[in-house]
Every structure is written in structure tokens, then in C-alpha cells.
Amino acid sequence: MENELIEYISQFISLDDEEAKVLAEHNPVRTFKKGTNLLREGEIADKCWFVLKGCVRQYHIIDGSEKTTFFYTENQSIAPTSSYEKQIPSDYYLSCVEDTIASVADLGTIPEMFKKYPKFESLTLIFMEQDNSQTKDSFATFKTSSPEDRYLHLLETRPDLLNRVPQHHIASYIGITPESLSRIRKRISEKASD
Numbered sequence: 455m456e457n458e459l460i461e462y463i464s465q466f467i468s469l470d471d472e473e474a475k476v477l478a479e480h481n482p483v484r485t486f487k488k489g490t491n492l493l494r495e496g497e498i499a500d501k502c503w504f505v506l507k508g509c510v511r512q513y514h515i516i517d518g519s520e521k522t523t524f525f526y527t528e529n530q531s532i533a534p535t536s537s538y539e540k541q542i543p544s545d546y547y548l549s550c551v552e553d554t555i556a557s558v559a560d561l562g563t564i565p566e567m568f569k570k571y572p573k574f575e576s577l578t579l580i581f582m583e584q585d586n587s588q589t590k591d592s593f594a595t596f597k598t599s600s601p602e603d604r605y606l607h608l609l610e611t612r613p614d615l616l617n618r619v620p621q622h623h624i625a626s627y628i629g630i631t632p633e634s635l636s637r638i639r640k641r642i643s644e645k646a647s648d
Contacts, residue, residue, distance in 0.1 A: 499534035508554025
């Protein structure tokens with residue numbers, strides 16, 4: 455799996471042997487069982503992850519209910535830098551929806567690595583830009599569309615999630631109840647069969 459990380463990164467920057475070795479050493483690949491919490495509300499983040507295989511759900515607990523705000527899957531980075539940099543407790547959870555393989559980096563070692571290997575900072579900026587863009591797009595879609603449109607958008611942009619994630623998490627992600635999601639799916643299915 456370390457080779458997959460290096461291969462993916464090589465799409466954005468070229469790495470010499472030393473840089474690839476350092477990257478692998480400072481981002482060990484670990485396996486997390488389904489249900490493992492990578493981060494809990496109230497903890498101060500000290501790690502970041504890059505998902506090689508699996509799915510991680512970000513969620514908040516509001517009035518006793520879980521509200522899903524994002525799903526991270528293959529080739530996506532998870533960087534709770536705000537919690538780390540400001541040394542403030544996280545206001546969300548990161549939990550593995552599936553058995554997950556991810557590289558794990560210690561946020562405390564990153565500034566030193568950037569000094570020694572400026573390419574890594576460039577790479578981080580690329581990942582942050584991608585993440586920012588996805589977040590803005592998701593938020594804009596959520597704010598300007600109906601629940602059915604949100605579901606259709608999810609079908610179009612991330613159809614893999616529908617087979618990987620429990621329906622109640624999908625419902626939460628698009629801001630509706632599981633019962634409402636069932637009705638939407640039934641309506642879409644009936645339209646498709648007409």
C-alpha cells in the first residue's frame with residue numbers, strides 16, 4: 455500500500471528515492487477496523503490521514519443525533535489542522551465506515567518536513583486546494599437544492615457511497631430522515647421504470 459501512496463503522489467510531484475523513503479517513513483500505512491474512531495469530539499487532533507482503501511465518515515452530534523457532514527474515500531486526505539494549529543478540541547468525529555487502510559502522519563512533524571523537503575509543502579497545498587474545492591461544492595449544492603436533488607447529485611458524483619455506506623448515514627448526509635430517503639428512492643425508481 456505504501457507504493458500506492460507514492461504512485462498517487464507522483465501524479466502531482468516527482469519524488470526522488472530519498473523523498474519517497476522519507477515520505478513512507480513519516481506516513482506509515484495502518485489498517486483500521488470498521489467502527490474505529492480516528493478522532494472524537496473533544497479531542498485535540500494530532501494526526502492526519504490519507505485514505506488508500508476504505509471509507510471514513512465525519513459527523514457531529516447535535517441534540518443527541520449524528521449529523522454526517524462528509525465521507526472520505528480512496529485518495530482523499532483528512533487533515534483536522536484547525537484543531538491542531540489552534541489547540542482546540544475537535545467539534546466532530548472521524549469514524550471508519552469500512553475497514554480502512556490509511557497512511558498516518560503526525561501533524562507535529564510536518565513543519566520540519568516542509569523545511570527539509572519543500573516539495574511536501576507544495577503537495578499539501580494541492581491536497582488542501584482539492585479539499586477546499588470539494589467542501590465548497592458540497593456546501594453550495596446542499597444550500598441550493600432540494601433533498602431529492604441532493605440525492606441525485608450524490609448518485610451522479612459519488613455513486614460508490616450508496617453501496618458502501620448505511621442508508622441512515624446517507625440520509626443524514628443529505629439532511630433528511632431515513633424514511634424520507636426511502637420515499638425519494640422509491641420515486642426515482644418509479645420514474646426510471648416509466
